[in-house]
Amino acid sequence: MPTRATWVYRSQFCDVFWGFRLPQLFSTCVAFSLVTDMGLWRGAIGNWFMAIWCFCFAVTLIVVIVEFSDFQSFFPFYWYNFPVTFACYAALICLSASIIYSITYVRFLPYGPVGDRAIAATAFSCIASVFYVMDVTFTWNRYNLDDISCYMHTLPGLLKVLESFVAGVIFAFLSNTSLYLYQPALEWCVAVYSICFILSSVALLLNLCEYDNRLPVPFSIFQLVFTLLSVLLYISALVLWPLYQFYEEFGGQPKRSSDGDCTDELTYDMCTWDQRLAVAVLTAINLLVYVADLGYWARQVSAGTEDQPRDS
Incomplete structure (x- = not known):
């Protein structure tokens, strides 16, 4: 029954x-x-x-x-x-x-x-x-979440979703490999996006599968270290990507009109210069999200919270 x-x-x-x-x-x-x-x-x-x-x-x-x-x-x-x-x-x-x-x-x-x-x-x-x-x-x-643990009911859970989603949009623009191939500094930026995406995905999966308590260190420390690493990596990408994409001294194109792909106003695709700009803007946005995430975990660690909150 x-x-x-x-x-x-x-x-x-x-x-x-x-x-x-x-x-x-x-x-x-x-x-x-x-x-x-x-x-x-x-x-x-x-x-x-x-x-x-x-x-x-x-x-x-x-x-x-x-x-x-x-x-x-x-x-x-x-x-x-x-x-x-x-x-x-x-x-x-x-x-x-x-x-x-x-x-x-x-x-x-x-x-x-x-x-x-x-x-x-x-x-x-x-x-x-x-x-x-x-x-x-x-x-x-x-x-009723009194006896239910759900990562999506916490601020870091929502931030992790946003971090991985913005990275996914960046990867969509990076499908145009001409943006970065054979340019070490820009290839480093792509590596940054990939590494940080993997770290965010691992943290998300650990919580969704409820494996976060099986780590050898408190989960808050784990999150703080890897979020700090992601912030540092994104800072390097935020500097290198615009530098090598929009400054002539480094082989970039400062003006949209200098990109031949953008001269055709009837194109059904974003031109290369627009894609470069989109990646730069998304990099800045994701950096802000990671900084907010870092601030949250820094506060948790400083307050002596060893486990992530399970309340809504």
Whole structure:
């Protein structure tokens, strides 16, 4: 016979499904379906964002199936951590996809059915990001977390999500290898982004899989050391990347007009100079996030807190 906890969980699942998961599935499905229907007008950028919306749809569907079928016990970690973590990433992914897709592609399309489909896909992507945010907020407020440990309910957990997400956007721009290949200083910057991304991902996975208490040192010390290392590495990248990309003395291009790729105003891709600038701005943003993360862990260590807080 089902227990009271089971009925409560079922009630919460129904609320979340009809209120958030179903609109998420519908919005992401419509977004990638509209782009698919654009045919040859879809382009490389359209293929990329179609894959993003399809990924969000697929993972959301998996979450719904697992929760509806009560398969949570088959996972080696506490299941609650996964959907709320994914919802955080999905909200950022759909929002950034809407912005980048509209700036780099939609505004160049001619008026007509093709342009209308692209605009509609962007709108549904925005709607999906809103419902993912609402999902996270509702989950935080609805669940009783007195006996539940969830890293996403803490400030460092949210900062880790933001750090890894910004790094992922940087990697998307760095897919254009001509930005840094055969230039040691810029290759060092790429190594910095990779190292810091790995460190953030390891910290996130340790908490989501509840392995943080198995470290040979207190987790707060572990976080403080590696966050300090990430801050120092990002400082070097913030200095070297603009220096070698925008100063003529170091082989850079100070003006956008000096980049031949940017002279074609009808291009459907971001020109190389814009990509360089985007990486520089994102580097500065992520450095600020790491500094905030460092300040948090420095305060925890100075206060003598050996374990991360488990409260919401």
